[in-house]
Amino acid sequence: MxxxxxxxxxxxxEGDIEILLENSPVKVPSDIIRLIDKYAHIWEEQGFYDEFRIGSVREIILTRRGSSEDPFVILKLQPTGYFHFLATNANLNLRKDFYEKDRVILQTRAKQLKDPFNPIRDFANPxxxxxxxxxxxxxxxxxxxxxxxxxxxxxxxxxxxxxxxxxxxxxxxxxxxxxxxxxxxxxxxxxxxxxxxxxxxxxxxxxxxxxxxxxxxxxxxxxxxxxxxxxxxxxxxxxxxxxxxxxxxxxxxxxxxxxxxxxxxxxxxxxxxxxxxxxxxxxxxxxxxxxxxx
Missing domain, CATH: 3.90.79.10 (Nucleoside Triphosphate Pyrophosphohydrolase)
Known part of the structure; x- marks a missing residue:
C-alpha cells in the first residue's frame, strides 16, 4: 500500500490556509509518558532533544469562503514535545527504538484511526x-x-x-x-x-x-x-x-x-x-x- x-x-x-494554535499543550497519556521516560536516554545519545516546538494536529477542516469554489484549509494545533513524536508516530512503523512489546502498544492504539481528518488524540501528529x-x-x-x-x-x-x-x-x-x-x-x-x-x-x-x-x-x-x-x-x-x-x-x-x-x-x-x-x-x-x- x-x-x-x-x-x-x-x-x-498565503491566506488559503489558516492555523489555529491553542495555548495549552497536548495532555500526554501516562502510558506514553512512561515510554518517553524509558527511551529518552537513547534519543539524547542520538543527538535529539525534547524541545517543546511541535504543532500537534488536533483537527482538519476543509471548507470554502463565501462564494468562492477554491478550498480553504483550517488546521487546529496544540504544542507538544519532540520526544512525544518519537514515542508515538515515529516508532509506530519506521524507527526501531522500541522493544516489540512497546511497539505493539502503539500499533494497537493506531488501529483507532479510521479517518485521517480525526487524528488520534494521544499521538503527536506533527x-x-x-x-x-x-x-x-x-x-x-x-x-x-x-x-x-x-x-x-x-x-x-x-x-x-x-x-x-x-x-x-x-x-x-x-x-x-x-x-x-x-x-x-x-x-x-x-x-x-x-x-x-x-x-x-x-x-x-x-x-x-x-x-x-x-x-x-x-x-x-x-x-x-x-x-x-x-x-x-x-x-x-x-x-x-x-x-x-x-x-x-x-x-x-x-x-x-x-x-x-x-x-x-x-x-x-x-x-x-x-x-x-x-x-x-x-x-x-x-x-x-x-x-x-x-
Whole structure:
C-alpha cells in the first residue's frame, strides 16, 4: 500500500490556509509518558532533544469562503514535545527504538484511526512541508539524500527541503502561525535559498502518511537561480551542524523523471507528482503519463 494518502490538492497561497494554535499543550497519556521516560536516554545519545516546538494536529477542516469554489484549509494545533513524536508516530512503523512489546502498544492504539481528518488524540501528529525547489528556469529541481542523522527514511532521496512546522519560529509578519513561513525557513536552512531568490511559492497538496501517522504539505518554490548556484550554496550549508543531507542531485522536473526514480522516499514521489500537476495541469500530466506507459 502506498503510504501517502491525498487529503486535498490544488494551489494554496498565503491566506488559503489558516492555523489555529491553542495555548495549552497536548495532555500526554501516562502510558506514553512512561515510554518517553524509558527511551529518552537513547534519543539524547542520538543527538535529539525534547524541545517543546511541535504543532500537534488536533483537527482538519476543509471548507470554502463565501462564494468562492477554491478550498480553504483550517488546521487546529496544540504544542507538544519532540520526544512525544518519537514515542508515538515515529516508532509506530519506521524507527526501531522500541522493544516489540512497546511497539505493539502503539500499533494497537493506531488501529483507532479510521479517518485521517480525526487524528488520534494521544499521538503527536506533527505537521510538515516537503518543498520542491525549481531552478534553471523551472525546468529542473534539486533532490537531497537523507543522512543517518535524520529521524527516519535515511538513505532515501527527499525533496529539496523538508521541515516540520515549528513553534514559535513559523509565523507570518503579523505574528500568526504560518506554514508558508515553514516553507521559507526550510529552503533557507537546508539549501541556502533566501527570500530575494524566490519568484513564486505555493502549496500543491496535503497528504497523510500512514506509516508515521503525520500530516504533510507538498510545496513548490520557484527561483531565478541555476541549479549549480543552489548546489554551491548547499556545499557551504553542508558544513552546518544542523544539516541532514549527505548528497544532492539535479533532476529534470518532468514526468519522464518518475520512470527512473530509484530510492525515492514517498514524500518525494508525492510532492513531485503534485508539483507537476499544479504547474502544468492534470490533463497534460495525464496525457504524458499515458504516452510513457503505452
Amino acid at each position: 502506498y503510504p501517502l494518502e491525498v487529503l486535498q490538492r490544488g494551489i494554496f497561497r 505537521l510538515s512541508v516537503n518543498t520542491i525547489v525549481l531552478c534553471d528556469k523551472g525546468t529542473k529541481t534539486i533532490i537531497v539524500k537523507r543522512s543517518s542523522r535524520t529521524c527516519f527514511r535515511d538513505g532515501l532521496w527527499y525533496p529539496s527541503a523538508a521541515e516540520t512546522f515549528s513553534i514559535p519560529h513559523d509565523t507570518s509578519e503579523d505574528g500568526r502561525p504560518s506554514i508558508f513561513s515553514t516553507i521559507k525557513r526550510g529552503v533557507h536552512e537546508e539549501i541556502g535559498i533566501i527570500q530575494e531568490d524566490i519568484t513564486d511559492y505555493y502549496i500543491s497538496g496535503l497528504f497523510f502518511d500512514w506509516e508515521v501517522y503525520d500530516y504533510k504539505f507538498s510545496a513548490i518554490v520557484d527561483t531565478a537561480l541555476s541549479c549549480e548556484d543552489i548546489i554551491g550554496r548547499w556545499k557551504l550549508l553542508a558544513k552546518d551542524s544542523k544539516y541532514e543531507g549527505i548528497s544532492v542531485n539535479i533532476v529534470p522536473f518532468e514526468v519522464k523523471t518518475l520512470l527512473n526514480a530509484q530510492g525515492w522516499a514517498p514524500e518525494l514521489r508525492a510532492s513531485f507528482i503534485m508539483g507537476l500537476v499544479s504547474k502544468y495541469g492534470p490533463a497534460r500530466i495525464k496525457r504524458e503519463l499515458e504516452k510513457l506507459i503505452l
